[in-house]
Amino acid sequence: xxxxxxxxAKENYPLYIRSIPAEHELKFHYTVHTSLDVxxxxxxxxxxxxxxxxxxxxxxxxxxxxxxxxxxxTNSKVKFVMVVDSSNTALRDNEIRSMFRKLHNSYTDVMCNxxxxxxxRIHSRAFDNMVTSMMVQxx
Amino acid sequence: xxxxxxxxxRYSNPVEFHGMKCQIPYVTMEKNSFKRVxxxxxxxxxxxxMSPISSPPSSPxxxxxxxxxxxxxxxxxxxxxxxxxxxEARQLALQQEGPTSGSHGxxxxxxxxxxxRSLSVEREPQESNSNYPDDPWRITEEQxxxxxxxxxxxxxxxxxxxxxxxxxxxxxxxxLTIPELSYIWELSDVDCDGALTLPxxxxxxxxxxxxxxxxxxxxxxxxxxxxxxxxSAFLKPKRDCALFDSYSESMSVNQQPRDxxxxxxxxxxxxxxxxxxxxxxxxxxxPALKIxxxxxxxxxxxxxxxxxxxxxxxxxxxxxxxxxxxxxxHHNTSNDSVSQPKPPxxxxxxxxxxxxxxxxxxxxIELHPQLTRTxxxxxxxxxxxxxxxxxxxxxxxxxxxxxxIMENQEPPSSVSGPSTVPIVKPHAPVQKQSSKQKKAIQTAxxxxxxxxxxxxxxxxxxxxxxxxxxxxxxxxxxxxEQLRPVxxx
Numbered sequence: 001x002x003x004x005x006x007x008x009a010k011e012n013y014p015l016y017i018r019s020i021p022a023e024h025e026l027k028f029h030y031t032v033h034t035s036l037d038v039x040x041x042x043x044x045x046x047x048x049x050x051x052x053x054x055x056x057x058x059x060x061x062x063x064x065x066x067x068x069x070x071x072x073x074t075n076s077k078v079k080f081v082m083v084v085d086s087s088n089t090a091l092r093d094n095e096i097r098s099m100f101r102k103l104h105n106s107y108t109d110v111m112c113n114x115x116x117x118x119x120x121r122i123h124s125r126a127f128d129n130m131v132t133s134m135m136v137q138x139x
Numbered sequence: 140x141x142x143x144x145x146x147x148x149r150y151s152n153p154v155e156f157h158g159m160k161c162q163i164p165y166v167t168m169e170k171n172s173f174k175r176v177x178x179x180x181x182x183x184x185x186x187x188x189m190s191p192i193s194s195p196p197s198s199p200x201x202x203x204x205x206x207x208x209x210x211x212x213x214x215x216x217x218x219x220x221x222x223x224x225x226x227e228a229r230q231l232a233l234q235q236e237g238p239t240s241g242s243h244g245x246x247x248x249x250x251x252x253x254x255x256r257s258l259s260v261e262r263e264p265q266e267s268n269s270n271y272p273d274d275p276w277r278i279t280e281e282q283x284x285x286x287x288x289x290x291x292x293x294x295x296x297x298x299x300x301x302x303x304x305x306x307x308x309x310x311x312x313x314x315l316t317i318p319e320l321s322y323i324w325e326l327s328d329v330d331c332d333g334a335l336t337l338p339x340x341x342x343x344x345x346x347x348x349x350x351x352x353x354x355x356x357x358x359x360x361x362x363x364x365x366x367x368x369x370x371s372a373f374l375k376p377k378r379d380c381a382l383f384d385s386y387s388e389s390m391s392v393n394q395q396p397r398d399x400x401x402x403x404x405x406x407x408x409x410x411x412x413x414x415x416x417x418x419x420x421x422x423x424x425x426p427a428l429k430i431x432x433x434x435x436x437x438x439x440x441x442x443x444x445x446x447x448x449x450x451x452x453x454x455x456x457x458x459x460x461x462x463x464x465x466x467x468x469h470h471n472t473s474n475d476s477v478s479q480p481k482p483p484x485x486x487x488x489x490x491x492x493x494x495x496x497x498x499x500x501x502x503x504i505e506l507h508p509q510l511t512r513t514x515x516x517x518x519x520x521x522x523x524x525x526x527x528x529x530x531x532x533x534x535x536x537x538x539x540x541x542x543x544i545m546e547n548q549e550p551p552s553s554v555s556g557p558s559t560v561p562i563v564k565p566h567a568p569v570q571k572q573s574s575k576q577k578k579a580i581q582t583a584x585x586x587x588x589x590x591x592x593x594x595x596x597x598x599x600x601x602x603x604x605x606x607x608x609x610x611x612x613x614x615x616x617x618x619x620e621q622l623r624p625v626x627x628x
Contacts, residue, residue, distance in 0.1 A: 112333035114303030115310075115321035123318060125358075126325050 001091075002099065002135050003067065004028035004083035007107065009119060010076065012036055016122040019083070020135050031069060032081045035061045039071045039079050056104075057097050072100040080104070099134055106130045275354055276361035278345050278369070286341040292595060300334035306343070308602070313347045319356065323347055326360045338369035 004019035006028075019028040038061040058071035065086065072080040080103050084091060110116055110124045278286070287297065293309055294301045301309075310320050327343035328335060335343060342364035350356055362368060 109325075109331035112303065112328070112331050113321055113324045114307035114333065115317050115324055123321070124325055125322060 001085055002082050003085050004032065004081075005103070005131050005134065006032045006081045007103075007122060008032070008036060008039075008079040008081060010078060015078070015120070016127070016131075018128075018131055018135070028083055031067075031083055035069045035071060035081050036079070038062055038069075039073060039081070042071070043073055043077075057100055059093070070096050070100070072104070074104060074107075078107070080107075102130060102134065274363060275349055276345070276357070277363045278341060278372070282345065282348075283341060283372070286344045287337065289344065290337055290340050292591065297337055300332075300336055301340055303333040303335075304606075305602070306335050306340070308598075310343065310347060313351065315347060315350060319350060320347075322356060323350070326356070327364070329360065329366055336366065338366035341369055342366065 003021075003024075004017070006017040007015045009015050014032075017029060017032065019025050039058060042058045042061075056072055056074060058073060061069040061071045061081075063069070063086065067083050067086050070082045070084065072082075074080075080100055082096070082099065082103075084096070106124075106127045107122075110122055110127050111118065113124070116122075116124070289309075290297065290301065293305055306324075307320075310323070311317075313320070315323075323343055323346045326346060327339050329339065342360065345364060346356060
């Protein structure tokens, strides 16, 4: 069950960030921000030529006692960061991957909307609904 | 412009405004309730919730109405309370709400509304695939044709797509906010490919028109706007009419001929009959047109009523030659499309904002009885949509006085029997005028089309230039990125 999902633009500012429960929102914001360094580290470690799905999924960025942070980067350097609760029986890696894939698909749908300017915050209701479903069910 | 007038009308009258205010929340709530109603469930549950909120007593009853029409009804009901009875009657009729009319009670029109109510009840179960006469999310034939023409103006191949950028520019002219347009796109582009097919385009256009007319956007794409539904609908253009007749047999069948007669005859009909329920009948005739027209009609009606059928506009030249059309129009708002056969009430709304951006006056003036003016105006406006706009817009404006007439007609028509007699007389002169106007309109349309073609070409050239500039920009940005130090990711 994801507790926080964030979409970070290439310039490292958030395009979309949402977390539950609300009282830990600030903590998750901070977590996501610090995880960006790890993302950059992993991305720079890979060669620039690597483009397949495996490279898009960065895996576990770092675990804490309460939660784990997973990362995913797209070809346009847009990053998805997901924070999951450690107490939930560890979601399998495949599940995390599928969640990221869904995120990526929804993000692509948002991009397809000609009224969306790349770089704007994401206000799409379809995207919100998808994220909500992921957070509630952990898909 | 029609939209402006509508808004002006709406807000100029404080009483109305309040009524509208009360209504609007209802509308949204109603929409939700509508969805349920569509499902045929919980109608009753909705009404109790609505009642406290809705100022007009009819609102709960409206709730039970079929979806969207319900929203219309609410607005109407609120308006009704504020305005004269005839106005109410008309609106009630439009909404085909039995209960709403019942709530208003005293009016004789209620009887008819009760009839409608029964029909509506029947309809609701049939709703799933049938046409709600009042369903604002249903595209009528006129609207569909209009949308298809617009599609052609952007993309000649009807089976191909309209690209995202092209559609964006087109819809931006509607003057809706970008977030709303973004949401409308999200609703209508079901395959999320960044391009619109013809049904997707029609759905998007329809949503924009509805939004312009004040309808809140739905949470999800209504079933009647789904691309597969529209695709099948395109194959059966007459479906609405057929379905309409089928389920509204008691009402519609009788009413339609009556309405037809009514429209033809009652154009000049006395205003006295306004109280007549006729409205109900009208609703049955043309369900989908309501959207824009209804909204427009409402404020217009209000203003019209309040102004005592004023000469806000020059007296309507003539009833449209097609009684069918007039009925529909008359439905919508009894303002707009009445005079014009083609544009449904909704078209004018869209065209209104198109016109607004370009030449507000064009459409209005054009269809005025003085057709001569239209050609000059059309050239001035030169908007690609013009050809459709002028007919629709002027129709609307002019329709006000006509609407009044129509309104008058409606109440009487519903009564039908006695009212028809006096109606016959004005019919003949009206027809002559309408034929003259038709010719003038056609010439105006031709000229507008030419102007539109020129402007469309210009537009496409500018678009290409814009694309090239974009590409250059992208190339420059790429170069910039490459030049940046590697550490910056």
